[in-house]
Amino acid sequence: MPPVAETPTEPRVIAVTGGSSGIGAATAALLVARGHRVISLDRAVPDATFAAAIADGRFQYIACDLAREEAVVQAFARAASEHGAIHGLVNSAGVESRHLLTDMSSDAWDRVIDINLRGTMLCVREAAPHMPAGSAIVNVASIAGKRMSYSGDAAYTASKGAVLAFTRHMAFELAGQGIRMNAVCPGPTLTPMIHRSLSAERIEAVAQTVPLGRWVSAEDVAEAIAFLLSPAAAMITGSTIDVDGGMLVSNGTSYRDYVAARQAQR
Numbered sequence: 001m002p003p004v005a006e007t008p009t010e011p012r013v014i015a016v017t018g019g020s021s022g023i024g025a026a027t028a029a030l031l032v033a034r035g036h037r038v039i040s041l042d043r044a045v046p047d048a049t050f051a052a053a054i055a056d057g058r059f060q061y062i063a064c065d066l067a068r069e070e071a072v073v074q075a076f077a078r079a080a081s082e083h084g085a086i087h088g089l090v091n092s093a094g095v096e097s098r099h100l101l102t103d104m105s106s107d108a109w110d111r112v113i114d115i116n117l118r119g120t121m122l123c124v125r126e127a128a129p130h131m132p133a134g135s136a137i138v139n140v141a142s143i144a145g146k147r148m149s150y151s152g153d154a155a156y157t158a159s160k161g162a163v164l165a166f167t168r169h170m171a172f173e174l175a176g177q178g179i180r181m182n183a184v185c186p187g188p189t190l191t192p193m194i195h196r197s198l199s200a201e202r203i204e205a206v207a208q209t210v211p212l213g214r215w216v217s218a219e220d221v222a223e224a225i226a227f228l229l230s231p232a233a234a235m236i237t238g239s240t241i242d243v244d245g246g247m248l249v250s251n252g253t254s255y256r257d258y259v260a261a262r263q264a265q266r
């Protein structure tokens, strides 16, 4: 008989990496609003929007640099000792870089791989022993992992492709413990990461390439993550949800150009 995943009881304890900004912060806020207790692992402190949730224990911040193995080990040991069990893990922390490969140092390459891929691996390794059957993990990959990065570089694309491969493999490996693992692939998502790397003009130009007509919001991605964590996704593992406004199906075609060319032939 294959293992049977138990139906989790809610509210649950959910660790979110990168919970201080962007997709991680939106996910943490959504999970807190739905009654879960969130433990955020980030090297940056959360902003004031979490003050009330911190005060009443629904949001806990643990300072942690995911590039440092010992810090990750200590963070999950602390989370497990304080909460007993961890029912969910969202790996959202990530960085991007923007180098041509001919200009890229191996240190720059290692930084992206260490945080995006190795950091994800470390968190899964440290969290899984504390996760009972019925728990779930969601890795925040990217459509870059299926195609290529629009704002980053080859290191970023490679890291996200590897996160998707890791997700498939670990979904199989953890199934015996009744732990599900899935990934979300956000398309262009307007977060501080993007505001740091793209000009206002470029941000507007990218919006024109999204078939659904706007940037993805961090909240759009958070909804998909919350679904994959929930009992509603009890038989979904090793899967990917693209939250990309149709970017992948458009295959790089400008939506505005596509429509304009056909309207011109009327």
Ligand SMILES: NC(=O)c1ccc[n+]([C@@H]2O[C@H](COP(=O)([O-])OP(=O)(O)OC[C@H]3O[C@@H](n4cnc5c(N)ncnc54)[C@H](O)[C@@H]3O)[C@@H](O)[C@H]2O)c1
Pocket (backbone or CB within 6 Å): 017, 018, 019, 020, 021, 022, 023, 024, 041, 042, 043, 044, 064, 065, 066, 067, 091, 092, 093, 094, 095, 115, 140, 141, 142, 143, 185, 186, 187, 188, 189, 190, 191, 192, 193, 194
């Ligand atoms: N914004 C997008 O367009 C987009 C698209 C696809 C995928 N993603 C992915 O979504 C995830 C979240 O990105 P975002 O856009 O919210 O970015 P963001 O910069 O707003 O947030 C990233 C968070 O990760 C944290 N972080 C980075 N390095 C860390 C480290 N070494 N240790 C601990 N915390 C660390 C940061 O402090 C920050 O709080 C990333 O994995 C990113 O690659 C983003």
